[in-house]
Each structure stands twice: as C-alpha cells, then as structure tokens.
Amino acid sequence: MRVELSDEARRYIGRFDELTGVAPTDCLVESDRLVFLVPAGEMASAIGQAGETVEEAERRLDASIELVEDADTPEAFVANALAPAAVNAVTISEQNDRVAYVEVQDADRGVAIGADGTNIETARRLADRHHDIDDIQLT
Helix, strand or coil: CCCCCCHHHHHHHHHHHHHHCCCCCEEEECCCEEEEEECCCCHHHHHCHHHHHHHHHHHHHCCEEEEEECCCCHHHHHHHHCCCCCEEEEEEEECCCEEEEEEECHHHHHHHHCHHHHHHHHHHHHHHHHHCCCEEEEC
C-alpha cells in the first residue's frame, strides 16, 4: 500500500532521520504531536538509552513525539499502534468493511483510548493508511 505524505510530513521524517538515524516510513502531523511509524526492529534505536534520543528529537523539533513500530501483519500492527496498552488479541473481520476487534484488559482500556480518544483515533488512522482497516473497536 502506498501512503501519501504531505510536504510537512516529509520534512519531519527527514529531520527525525537526521536526529536519530532511524528513517520513519510515515508521519502523522497532529496539532499537538508528531506520530512517527518506525520500521520493525528499530524502535530501540529511535528511543535511545533511557529515552535520550527521542527526547532530543522532541526538543529539536519542538513537538511531542509518539512512536509506533511497524509490523508485518495487520493484527500485530494494530496491537503496536495501541501500545502501551496490553493487547490480548486482535481479530480482523471482513464483512461489509474491514474492522479490527481488539481485546484489551479492562485496566488498559483508558490507555488504549487515550485522552479525548486521541490514541485510538491515531491507531485508526494508521491502520487505515497501512492495512486498509476501516475501524478499530475495543472489546
């Protein structure tokens, strides 16, 4: 699937790559934060020891940064997009549309949803862009 990036998102991706040595494959530019999709296996490099690398990137880009690790399967992708919520299972249903049903522990529902629904909305946007998933529902 090909993701269309705005010029602004491309600039942030390039700058993040310069600062961290990790080249994100996507960037969502939101009003209060940047969400970077990091290639699978490169999350530790993007974060850095004790979070120093991502903190420096936040300082230099003057924005809050959220990182999501890419995955090979839609199920793993959705689970990563909802991290740090503990996801027990993800089931993709393909009836009229494509919906990911996500089983999370009750204690982590708030984490998965996020303040004002920001976490789940970000996960929905990324899942749609990268795996043609129309919706994510918590069960």
